Amino acid sequence: MGKRLGPQTVRLEKEIHVVGAAGVAGKMEGEGPLGEYFDRVVIDAMFGEDSWEKAESHFVREAMERAVEKSGHTMGDMNYILCGDLLNQCIGTTFGIKDFSIPCFGVFGACSTMGETMSLGAMLLDGGFAETVLAGASSHFCSAEKQFRFPLPLGIQRPPVSARTVTGAGAVVLSRQGEGPLIREITTGKIVDLGIKDANHMGAAMAPAAAALIAAHLRETGRQVKDYDVIATGDLGHIGRELAIKLLKQEGFLADERYTDCGMLIFDRTRQDVHAGGSGCACSALTFASYFYPRLCRGEIRRMLFVPTGALLSTTSVQQGLSIPGIAHGIVLESGREE
Amino acid sequence: MGKRLGPQTVRLEKEIHVVGAAGVAGKMEGEGPLGEYFDRVVIDAMFGEDSWEKAESHFVREAMERAVEKSGHTMGDMNYILCGDLLNQCIGTTFGIKDFSIPCFGVFGACSTMGETMSLGAMLLDGGFAETVLAGASSHFCSAEKQFRFPLPLGIQRPPVSARTVTGAGAVVLSRQGEGPLIREITTGKIVDLGIKDANHMGAAMAPAAAALIAAHLRETGRQVKDYDVIATGDLGHIGRELAIKLLKQEGFLADERYTDCGMLIFDRTRQDVHAGGSGCACSALTFASYFYPRLCRGEIRRMLFVPTGALLSTTSVQQGLSIPGIAHGIVLESGREE
Numbered sequence: 001m002g003k004r005l006g007p008q009t010v011r012l013e014k015e016i017h018v019v020g021a022a023g024v025a026g027k028m029e030g031e032g033p034l035g036e037y038f039d040r041v042v043i044d045a046m047f048g049e050d051s052w053e054k055a056e057s058h059f060v061r062e063a064m065e066r067a068v069e070k071s072g073h074t075m076g077d078m079n080y081i082l083c084g085d086l087l088n089q090c091i092g093t094t095f096g097i098k099d100f101s102i103p104c105f106g107v108f109g110a111c112s113t114m115g116e117t118m119s120l121g122a123m124l125l126d127g128g129f130a131e132t133v134l135a136g137a138s139s140h141f142c143s144a145e146k147q148f149r150f151p152l153p154l155g156i157q158r159p160p161v162s163a164r165t166v167t168g169a170g171a172v173v174l175s176r177q178g179e180g181p182l183i184r185e186i187t188t189g190k191i192v193d194l195g196i197k198d199a200n201h202m203g204a205a206m207a208p209a210a211a212a213l214i215a216a217h218l219r220e221t222g223r224q225v226k227d228y229d230v231i232a233t234g235d236l237g238h239i240g241r242e243l244a245i246k247l248l249k250q251e252g253f254l255a256d257e258r259y260t261d262c263g264m265l266i267f268d269r270t271r272q273d274v275h276a277g278g279s280g281c282a283c284s285a286l287t288f289a290s291y292f293y294p295r296l297c298r299g300e301i302r303r304m305l306f307v308p309t310g311a312l313l314s315t316t317s318v319q320q321g322l323s324i325p326g327i328a329h330g331i332v333l334e335s336g337r338e339e
Numbered sequence: 340m341g342k343r344l345g346p347q348t349v350r351l352e353k354e355i356h357v358v359g360a361a362g363v364a365g366k367m368e369g370e371g372p373l374g375e376y377f378d379r380v381v382i383d384a385m386f387g388e389d390s391w392e393k394a395e396s397h398f399v400r401e402a403m404e405r406a407v408e409k410s411g412h413t414m415g416d417m418n419y420i421l422c423g424d425l426l427n428q429c430i431g432t433t434f435g436i437k438d439f440s441i442p443c444f445g446v447f448g449a450c451s452t453m454g455e456t457m458s459l460g461a462m463l464l465d466g467g468f469a470e471t472v473l474a475g476a477s478s479h480f481c482s483a484e485k486q487f488r489f490p491l492p493l494g495i496q497r498p499p500v501s502a503r504t505v506t507g508a509g510a511v512v513l514s515r516q517g518e519g520p521l522i523r524e525i526t527t528g529k530i531v532d533l534g535i536k537d538a539n540h541m542g543a544a545m546a547p548a549a550a551a552l553i554a555a556h557l558r559e560t561g562r563q564v565k566d567y568d569v570i571a572t573g574d575l576g577h578i579g580r581e582l583a584i585k586l587l588k589q590e591g592f593l594a595d596e597r598y599t600d601c602g603m604l605i606f607d608r609t610r611q612d613v614h615a616g617g618s619g620c621a622c623s624a625l626t627f628a629s630y631f632y633p634r635l636c637r638g639e640i641r642r643m644l645f646v647p648t649g650a651l652l653s654t655t656s657v658q659q660g661l662s663i664p665g666i667a668h669g670i671v672l673e674s675g676r677e678e
Contacts, residue, residue, distance in 0.1 A: 004468070007418075010468045051659050080527065084447065088654070089653035090447045091653045094651040094664055101530075103527035105448070105455055106447040106651075107444065107445060109445050116445070126468075127463070127465060129343070129462055129465075129466070147655075188419065188443070189442060190440050312433040313428065314430045316392055317392070317434065325433055325437045
């Protein structure tokens, strides 16, 4: 069991490359700081469909097609698709991928989904079960608000601690062949529940899981924060990131400016009405696929710890007074380029 | 890539054993033909909780604890938990497993979930990422009816083609060490959509995916139906099984009495009001864990193809007029005992 570095972390033996990535984003994401990096910005929230849910599936489909095309492969080369989303029974995924006719595994990890699909995909490759795997995740502001919160036309005022669900989808092609950044280690999250019950305060619900994951990862790999050019959580936002830094300090790790959060990067809260930042499965999926991945390819980032974060709630669990457990999954990527 | 037998099937290289299994079932399941085999039958639909959703989590927790105990392990030996359910955002799983504090992957495959968790778990073991993995799935008649159909007190009459969601949870412990039936091959399903739109007729929605999976499996392994003592789909029920047999015949495979369906086994429709049979994630999970698994252990079944089946719908997708795509995942188990 040489692959296991500790209770939560495994090291891959083979060279598993991210050979392609694509992000297709909504209008507000396109107007944000990362706008220029997305493969496509879709102004129409309906994406030409007649419902927001079908639009979300359209984002999934297009991000996957673009990632495959950019990898130099065809869809038929994909041995497995792994994908998930926030909608009830993951219909964003189902109707996004169904016509590809590829063996598939649906996953649910709330907003940590991209961490799950990339982790499982990389392990299927390293284990010798596949040559090439397609992994993705999606979310949509309108379908998420409609399902989890209030009808959009009500115009309910959101509290300052709330985040804005990112509209879009990100997808990556992982392969045992070819060129591109390497997935080196995978640290799989445990569910962490500190009893947070405010469904508008996801950052607080997820920060403990994120801090626990990063601390476990550093302990099990014997590394420090300074061994990474970037550590990026998924969607804690500004408030959640501050909490995670405090919790990491209690664990003995000093998280400096190397530690950022995709929810802070994808929107500019000084000029966009997003409160604590971005959230949703697409927040980390898009930011990784469109912003971090090209920087890894160019060697601007030599090693990063990517930590998509999820809040494991439903409207039913919240209405029944249950807490909001959090989870986070960690993936180490290296540029594979010499300095 | 010696592990890949074909586009959908892989063969495991290591001896991956099912070293323990447990099923905890509801009252009506306990009164059915498999009643005597369950580890525990819980008469109270609330399982001592104050909601059906919390009860479902209780089923998950107890099935997992019992499976681990029966395997001779402790919960701390589990490297990963893989689990899923039908509830929105998989809260049956989240609140069932959160206090175990084990690295976990949530999956969503509708009623095919047990196929996903066992497939991924076995591949993580064969790939060398774990020594021991816990895989499970759950469903609950009351939480499912409430979420997908009508409030129970309305007493809506169900059409004859409908099935009854099974209440309970099944769990298995998979390991690279120890004794027990072996997982040999895994055939991963593609989504199949023939345009069925009747949300009361799940058997028809899933039969094409089940038949396609079984046909692909037989082609890729070069086997025939007679090479199995049992082929068991998850929850097609009586009508869905007949459809699957017809579709298999079109593919050139004659499915005889070796082919059964967990949804037909778990209830006796001549004396229980279940219409087409049982359904839900727990239908195949419970039937495998409590009925097939002991028979594999005793060598009464030498080789079986276990095919959990899922209908990938949500209330939103149905209300928006979308079809109900199906999926099925296949797992070959062998007793590992000489004749």
